[in-house]
Amino acid sequence: MNTVLQVRNLSKDFYLYNPGRVIDGCRDVSFSLREKEFLGITGASGSGKSTILKCIYQTYRVKSGEIFYFSPTAGCVDLTKIPEREITRIRRQEIGYVSQFLETLPRVTARQIVEDSALEAGVSREEAQKAAEEVLNYFKLPLSLWDIYPYMFSGGEKLRLNLAKAMVKTPRLLLLDEPTASLDEDAKKLVKELLQKLIQKGTAMIGIFHDLDFMRGLCDHVYNMAHGGEAGKGNL
Amino acid sequence: MRSDPALSLKNLTVCYGGGCEACRGEMAKGMKKNRCPVCGSIWALREVSLSLFSGEILGVVGESGSGKSSLLKCLYFDEIPLGGQLTLPDIAENAFSLSRQAQRRIRNAHMGMVHQNPMLGLRMDYSAAANIAENLIAANCRNVRLLQDRIDELLDIVEMSSYRRRETPRHFSGGMQQRVQIAKAIANRPDILLLDEVTTGLDLSVQAKILDVLKKIIRDFNISAVLVSHDLAVIRMLAHRTVVMLDGKIIEQGLTDQVLEDPQHFYTQQLVHSLLCI
Ligand SMILES: Nc1ncnc2c1ncn2[C@@H]1O[C@H](COP(=O)(O)OP(=O)(O)OP(=O)(O)O)[C@@H](O)[C@H]1O
């Protein structure tokens, strides 16, 4: 299986001018990930789990270390060093990120959000429409909500839309930061099954889930923040 | 989004007041604020460089007086810079060195602008329709029938009700004036759209409507845009990349989420935090 991501000695801190203090984000993190693999990250609140995902996604600029990503189109690149333009392209086409928060434009319908996300990956408008409908159906988002604006959705509906938006395409790498935080068991089951389907198609994933039950059967490896390394295969 | 620049700007410098020997030398670069302590000239932009890529929305943020509007005015050839180079690939190697007439031609063919002050962007004594006709005619649309259809089409895009199209913008609400400005700005099907505080001072539902219209236009017509706004929520929703200005200089730039979530500069941190704590 081909390597998708190799993180080497990643460190991130934040200098806050007010009150003039350095905050540790994460320190000296290394791991690697291959196609079809799922890496779970565990650790206490504030230990830097989200920080790692945001460094990979380049929302945070790293302090030191390398993040090698093996792009099917661009070959092996260090995400910390390539131009912003290239990051934007990779985000649209290759690396997905889902958190528990949905950010959307006002007056863009749920259907449009998912369709746009599919379009970004480069499919035709018809294909995007079809894919959007499929995934909205899959997550059992009521038909009556498809053509309205999501700011009025409930928390769970927003989460499902968020997942639909990321999973309407088949990313090469998917970063998941508590995306099921407030979903009921049925919805979680749907998410898990779709994640498994994406894995079958070759997607590599890194996930943070408070719900260890959810992680079970999904994780190939676990990175434990406290031990600074792998706790072993599927061992939670 | 392609990866070729729609424009690239190098070392743009604008000085209001002519400057003196002291500030025209190396001093303007080193001055802490944008005002020359000797002659009082305002160095509104000091060696600003940036690129705008095709299909991209570039956000510009910064406190009042930091030079945002001056930047857009230069890009629209409304302001003559003291120095700098504006490259428009396939159009001009340095558009700043062209004649006023050549600049006007480029503007009419390729650019649209929504001014911070509607008084600058609209003729208050022309009807909404006539305001738009003015830009259509400048862009060489002269057939009366076509002109009429296109005006209606444009005012439809910005959702201006048809019975008000013959009225002058003087009597319009702020949101309506902005929508006429937008229709006017896109009349020539521009490649580059310059937007200066398009939603400022409008109530939230009107803001949402305008943002929605803009987003649609930019997506459907594959336009590149420079979006000046003091509203970080607007920047966050629309801009792919963002530059932060202070006293006429760019002090920080990056992907919009980088600038907003992991700001590096003291001033950017202050800006982001002050807005998060409201
Ligand atoms: N944008 C930021 N600016 C400043 N400090 C930050 C920022 N993001 C994270 N931190 C700090 O970095 C540390 C790690 O935070 P992070 O969000 O990665 O933790 P986490 O492991 O995801 O925690 P949780 O389980 O609570 O989500 C914390 O001390 C946090 O305050």
Ligand SMILES: Nc1ncnc2c1ncn2[C@@H]1O[C@H](COP(=O)(O)OP(=O)(O)OP(=O)(O)O)[C@@H](O)[C@H]1O
């Ligand atoms: N025509 C002018 N003559 C003299 N000074 C000017 C002129 N236009 C702008 N300035 C000055 O240049 C500086 C930059 O102004 P500019 O309008 O570009 O700021 P801005 O960032 O758009 O501010 P705002 O957020 O308030 O719109 C300010 O100090 C302003 O007072």
Ligand SMILES: [Mg+2]
């Ligand atoms: Mg977290």
Ligand SMILES: [Mg+2]
């Ligand atoms: Mg201004």
Ligand SMILES: [Zn+2]
């Ligand atoms: Zn001077």
